[in-house]
Amino acid sequence: MIAPQGRGIAGPDTAAEAGTFRILHVSTGNVCRSPITERLSRHALTDRLGDPFAGGLVVESAGTWGHEGAPMEAHAATVLADLGADPAGFTGRELLDEHVIRADLVLTATRDHRAQVISMGHSAGLRTFTLKEFTRLVRAIDPATLPDPERAGGVVERARALVQAAAALRGWLLAPNAEADEVHDPYGAPITFFRSIGAEIDQALDPVVTALTGVPARR
Numbered sequence: 001m002i003a004p005q006g007r008g009i010a011g012p013d014t015a016a017e018a019g020t021f022r023i024l025h026v027s028t029g030n031v032c033r034s035p036i037t038e039r040l041s042r043h044a045l046t047d048r049l050g051d052p053f054a055g056g057l058v059v060e061s062a063g064t065w066g067h068e069g070a071p072m073e074a075h076a077a078t079v080l081a082d083l084g085a086d087p088a089g090f091t092g093r094e095l096l097d098e099h100v101i102r103a104d105l106v107l108t109a110t111r112d113h114r115a116q117v118i119s120m121g122h123s124a125g126l127r128t129f130t131l132k133e134f135t136r137l138v139r140a141i142d143p144a145t146l147p148d149p150e151r152a153g154g155v156v157e158r159a160r161a162l163v164q165a166a167a168a169l170r171g172w173l174l175a176p177n178a179e180a181d182e183v184h185d186p187y188g189a190p191i192t193f194f195r196s197i198g199a200e201i202d203q204a205l206d207p208v209v210t211a212l213t214g215v216p217a218r219r
Contacts, residue, residue: 021159022058024103025131026113030063030092032187032194033109035072036080037061037131037201043085044205048215049155056156057212060103064116066094075191079198100124105163107131107208109183126167130181135204137166138211140173149214159212 023041027034038061045052045059052059070092072080077087100106100120106128108114117128129137145165147157175181183204186197210216 019056019153019156020058021056021104021156022060022102024099024106025059025061025108026064026095026106026117027061027109027183028063028065028113028185029070029187030061030066030094031070031073032076033183033185033197033201034061034063035087035090035092036076036198037107037109037205039080039085039087039090040083040198040202040205041209043083044209044217045213047217048209048213055149055213056153057159060099062093062095062099064095064113067092068094073187075186075189075194076198078191079194082195083198083202095120097122103127104160105129105134107134109185111178111181127163129166129170131183131201131204131208133170133175133181134166135207136175136180137169137173138162138207140169141165141211143211143214146211146214155213158214162211 025034025037025041038059041059042052045057049055049057072087072090072092080087095117097120100117101122104127106117106124108117108128108130111130114128114130118125141162146161147154149155149158183197183200186194206217
């Protein structure tokens with residue numbers, strides 16, 4: 001069973017890990033953007049699948065300058081609650097090598113975060129994207145070319161195929177401008193800016209979660 005915060009990390013050689021797909025969201029302090037993205041991802045996956053962990057999906061987050069053990073920023077928690085996601089029990093953590101090693105997909109807030117993750121090594125380049133970059137690439141992938149999520153292990157197989165397809169497209173489908181792949185930091189900003197960032201993240205996640213699961217959002 002998944003740990004309440006999604007913090008438990010099984011060893012990579014366990015049987016459970018073989019059938020698991022880990023999504024790691026990365027920002028700077030792990031108190032604003034990446035907690036919002038982590039909890040919105042879980043909320044959306046639960047809406048589609050009922051129990052994401054039962055389908056093999058685990059969602060986590062960390063910060064390149066993470067405040068280890070720190071609570072989520074209050075405005076971030078408010079935004080999550082407004083969007084129907086659960087902010088309870090979150091604690092921040094610093095990005096470590098083990099998080100990158102065990103992640104099947106790393107989604108960062110900015111290009112700088114992406115570069116920092118890739119610079120850690122561990123063959124992270126082909127599975128690390130900014131969130132908005134990954135959204136753009138996913139939109140260009142024909143879902144009919146991905147594995148059927150309904151069969152046993154299909155969600156994990158589909159998620160891995162999606163990452164490979166996105167990596168193959170990266171050099172061909174470029175951002176229209178430098179800012180297109182960025183989610184700006186709301187730390188210290190008023191709640192109105194946090195809400196705009198939350199809406200931005202929520203919008204970017206929707207096609208990603210739909211592509212991962214093969215199930216559209218309930219409207």
